Amino acid sequence: MLEYDFMRTAFMAGGVAAVVAGAVGFFLVLRNLTFAGHALSHVGFAGATGSVLIGVAALWGLLAFTVAAAIAMGFLGDRLRNRDVAVGIVLSLALGLGVLFLYLYTTSAGAATAILFGNLLGVDRATLWSLFGLSAATVLALAVISRPLLFATLEPELAEAKGVSLRLVSVLFLIVVAVAVAETAQVVGILLVFALMVGPAAASQRLTSRLWPGLALAIVLAVSETWGGIALAYLTDCPTTFWIVLLSCLVYFASFVKLAPARARARFAG
Amino acid sequence: MDALAARCARSRARPLAEYAIELDRATLARGRRIILEEVHAAIRPGEFIGVFGPNGSGKTTLLRAILGLLPPVAGEIRLFGASPRQSARFAGYLPQQRAGVADLPLRCWDFVASAWQGEHWGLPLVGRRGRRHVQQALELVEAETLANRRLSQLSGGELQRLLLAQALLGEPKLLLLDEPLISLDPRFQGSVIALIKRVQLAKGIAVLFTAHDLNPLLGVMDRVMYLGHGHAAIGTVEEVVTDAVLSRLYDTSIEVLRVKDRILVVAGHGPVETEAHRHDA
Numbered sequence: 001m002l003e004y005d006f007m008r009t010a011f012m013a014g015g016v017a018a019v020v021a022g023a024v025g026f027f028l029v030l031r032n033l034t035f036a037g038h039a040l041s042h043v044g045f046a047g048a049t050g051s052v053l054i055g056v057a058a059l060w061g062l063l064a065f066t067v068a069a070a071i072a073m074g075f076l077g078d079r080l081r082n083r084d085v086a087v088g089i090v091l092s093l094a095l096g097l098g099v100l101f102l103y104l105y106t107t108s109a110g111a112a113t114a115i116l117f118g119n120l121l122g123v124d125r126a127t128l129w130s131l132f133g134l135s136a137a138t139v140l141a142l143a144v145i146s147r148p149l150l151f152a153t154l155e156p157e158l159a160e161a162k163g164v165s166l167r168l169v170s171v172l173f174l175i176v177v178a179v180a181v182a183e184t185a186q187v188v189g190i191l192l193v194f195a196l197m198v199g200p201a202a203a204s205q206r207l208t209s210r211l212w213p214g215l216a217l218a219i220v221l222a223v224s225e226t227w228g229g230i231a232l233a234y235l236t237d238c239p240t241t242f243w244i245v246l247l248s249c250l251v252y253f254a255s256f257v258k259l260a261p262a263r264a265r266a267r268f269a270g
Numbered sequence: 271m272d273a274l275a276a277r278c279a280r281s282r283a284r285p286l287a288e289y290a291i292e293l294d295r296a297t298l299a300r301g302r303r304i305i306l307e308e309v310h311a312a313i314r315p316g317e318f319i320g321v322f323g324p325n326g327s328g329k330t331t332l333l334r335a336i337l338g339l340l341p342p343v344a345g346e347i348r349l350f351g352a353s354p355r356q357s358a359r360f361a362g363y364l365p366q367q368r369a370g371v372a373d374l375p376l377r378c379w380d381f382v383a384s385a386w387q388g389e390h391w392g393l394p395l396v397g398r399r400g401r402r403h404v405q406q407a408l409e410l411v412e413a414e415t416l417a418n419r420r421l422s423q424l425s426g427g428e429l430q431r432l433l434l435a436q437a438l439l440g441e442p443k444l445l446l447l448d449e450p451l452i453s454l455d456p457r458f459q460g461s462v463i464a465l466i467k468r469v470q471l472a473k474g475i476a477v478l479f480t481a482h483d484l485n486p487l488l489g490v491m492d493r494v495m496y497l498g499h500g501h502a503a504i505g506t507v508e509e510v511v512t513d514a515v516l517s518r519l520y521d522t523s524i525e526v527l528r529v530k531d532r533i534l535v536v537a538g539h540g541p542v543e544t545e546a547h548r549h550d551a
Binding site for chain 1 (some may be wrong): 337339355358359361363364365371374375376377380381383384385387388389390391392393394395420421436437
């Protein structure tokens with residue numbers, strides 16, 4: 001299957017996006033912010049459809065909207081807690097705007113499906129290079145903030161006492177999440193970002209409680225689910241997104257199976 | 271002389287200050303509400319101070335102010351002779367809010383290690399020196415066997431020891447412990463207090479220990495600090511825990527009863543501390 005140019009592009013684009021999704025997702029799950037990832041992707045829908053409307057690649061509109069929303073979320077911070085209704089209504093507005101933009105952009109119905117559910121096999125060279133650049137920037141940014149981010153995630157009050165600015169770390173991390181969401185949406189689409197960012201990280205944190213192996217496992221799972229999905233799509237002709245999401249789901253639930261005997265042992269020992 | 275200065279810089283030790291904490295008529299406020307007014311106290315290095323008072327009397331506010339997270343609106347706070355922010359690295363802190371810790375999907379070692387110079391940018395690599403410090407902190411609180419366990423598998427007492435290990439990381443000269451006895455059953459309370467006392471004596475650390483009941487701490491405290499009605503009273507148990515001082519502080523008639531080895535603080539309508547045992551939500 002690698003003799004086709006579009007397949008090679010799909011494997012490369014999916015691979016780099018999955019590395020970012022796995023790594024960023026690990027911290028997202030650790031911080032209990034999975035809903036933020038979901039919310040950012042929904043806001044991105046308006047950006048993606050809007051940029052298609054004005055003739056720019058969907059990735060850039062998506063990126064602009066998710067980053068802007070991330071900054072707003074970071075600065076509102078605790079004030080967003082218990083504001084589920086307000087957040088939900090803003091998200092609905094974003095989706096509504098997206099629908100309007102799609103209505104105005106009447107030339108292609110496929111655009112909506114591609115944005116919502118991903119179109120990995122249709123990734124072009126320009127998008128691939130953009131993904132490479134964005135991934136490098138995201139991984140670098142995550143590497144720079146990961147130490148205070150981990151400290152602030154595990155022990156916010158102690159971290160604050162030691163001089164970590166919780167607000168700054170939170171805003172920077174949400175920006176990283178926003179870029180990661182935009183990248184992941186290129187693989188599985190806006191609606192299913194959750195599956196690739198949260199699924200592998202959550203499974204990894206069930207399988208190991210060690211920091212570095214956990215982070216590595218989240219990345220390995222995200223990449224294997226993506227590549228496995230592409231291969232299965234090639235073999236079966238079903239959409240890649242379906243296979244990726246199915247694999248993510250299977251791996252997540254399989255992670256529960258492994259834990260059961262360990263817990264039983266612990267109970268005996270205790 | 272230069273060599274000495276270099277050694278001082280390496281061990282991150284500030285030239286010995288006379289006091290660990292100085293509160294110079296410090297007034298603390300949250301928003302516009304004054305929590306504590308003109309608190310005047312000087313705490314020497316190595317002193318063990320019990321801080322008591324009902325909920326809302328300002329115990330946590332006081333600790334946050336000492337850490338430099340809440341600058342006083344009037345007066346001054348000095349930590350080892352400098353501003354709290356400059357001296358924050360000499361302070362270990364055990365915050366009161368720790369409900370979420372047990373839900374973290376990590377093992378104990380990684381949890382404690384995250385506090386090792388966690389304020390620096392970069393990757394959370396601990397390094398050889400960091401690993402040694404984490405190991406020593408775990409040994410100090412007798413938690414080295416917990417290192418590979420998941421946080422979710424710990425009992426309340428074990429979790430408390432782990433948080434203490436984290437507070438002790440980086441060899442602090444001052445420990446600020448916010449209600450370390452809350453949600454521990456009496457059996458564990460005794461062992462946590464004994465542990466903290468042992469560490470305090472071994473390392474010569476000043477300790478500020480907030481609690482609701484002074485009885486478990488009677489044998490280990492050098493002095494007590496009582497907070498109430500926006501004011502603070504500091505001194506030995508004999509000086510402060512008296513009818514006169516506490517009645518003045520709480521602005522109501524208070525009787526101090528000594529029953530065997532226990533001290534009961536009774537207000538006109540019953541023991542003051544029973545009410546205080548309810549936790550903040």
